[in-house]
Amino acid sequence: MPSHDPAAPPSPASRPDSADDALLQQVQALLRERTGHDFSKYKQGTILRRIERRMRVRGMRDLHAYCILLDEDRDEAGHLLQDLLIGVTSFFRDRDEFAAFEHVLLPQLFHGKGPADEVRAWTVACSTGEEAYSLAMLLHERAAAMAAPPALQLFATDVDRRAIVAARAGAYPAALADDIPPALLQRYVVRDGAQIRIQPALREAVLFAEHDLLRDPPFSRLDLISCRNLLIYLDRDAHRQVLAMFHFALKPSGYLFLGSAETADAAPDLFAPVDARHRLY
Missing domain, CATH: 3.40.50.150 (Vaccinia Virus protein VP39)
Structure with a gap:
């Protein structure tokens, strides 16, 4: 995953709680299976925030519903991947x-x-x-x-x-x-x-x-x-x-x-x- 920055810098707003943690891991496992990209070593708050964006786009109210969507819609993994790979860069940055x-x-x-x-x-x-x-x-x-x-x-x-x-x-x-x-x-x-x-x-x-x-x-x-x-x-x-x-x-x-x-x-x-x-x- 890039510095190509995977979405925006991490903030404390999005943090997986214990109830969502297993579902978050399930989403990442499906993403890894479908795309070959492994985000398990990235800060999970950052990853969750990008997943939540896709959930809003697709009208999903919770991670459980999004897991079902990701499993059934084989194109969704590619869309999620592109959201995770949003690049933030410029010439002579800093x-x-x-x-x-x-x-x-x-x-x-x-x-x-x-x-x-x-x-x-x-x-x-x-x-x-x-x-x-x-x-x-x-x-x-x-x-x-x-x-x-x-x-x-x-x-x-x-x-x-x-x-x-x-x-x-x-x-x-x-x-x-x-x-x-x-x-x-x-x-x-x-x-x-x-x-x-x-x-x-x-x-x-x-x-x-x-x-x-x-x-x-x-x-x-x-x-x-x-x-x-x-x-x-x-x-x-x-x-x-x-x-x-x-x-x-x-x-x-x-x-x-x-x-x-x-x-x-x-x-x-x-x-x-x-x-x-x-x-x-």
Whole structure:
């Protein structure tokens, strides 16, 4: 499931009580059976809130009735899945954090590297690609400023197949141009009527793939992992699991870039802060 954010951030309003807990687990079991997606490690209040939205859409008064509907209507699992995979993303989301990344981490990623080397970066839960392209612009800018830069290998993944298709296309509403710094907009984006399009060279430099972070093996030998605004939706045990996976995937000299509401505190033995305020580890 994405940071592609699964719905809106968790709030205390929706919490499964003991009576509903078994029914909530039944809904998730049916969803897993029908779609292959497992949300058991996500915060259950968040999942319940999205289910309640589908219940209102379908006129269901309680979870028991919705379980029956989900079992009998084989299309409903797909509709529920799309509600759970609602993506919230933008270019250069959280400007202060991206500024810190550019000035603090970016020089370190390229330090001591030349044409025989690589900088390998993975954007996790990339949704429709805006954040992956934001990082790709900064990495390409840094490489272009070097006389003999290393090669770049950029990966971006999400659990949502539809989001990956959109990310590969690299076409966005023209209004999103306002989120991109003017110099980068000029170099990496083409205006096309009511849309903007990522320049083909940059689009082809990012390998987008469908990937379930909690199930599939990670990439390896990475210099950078950007996982922003996914951990806030996972339970505490899943935090540790994901951070351990990231530690395995990164080189000993690698870096982790988290979202503004996230930390690596669940694994203090694995990650040390470089700039804790801006979530750089």
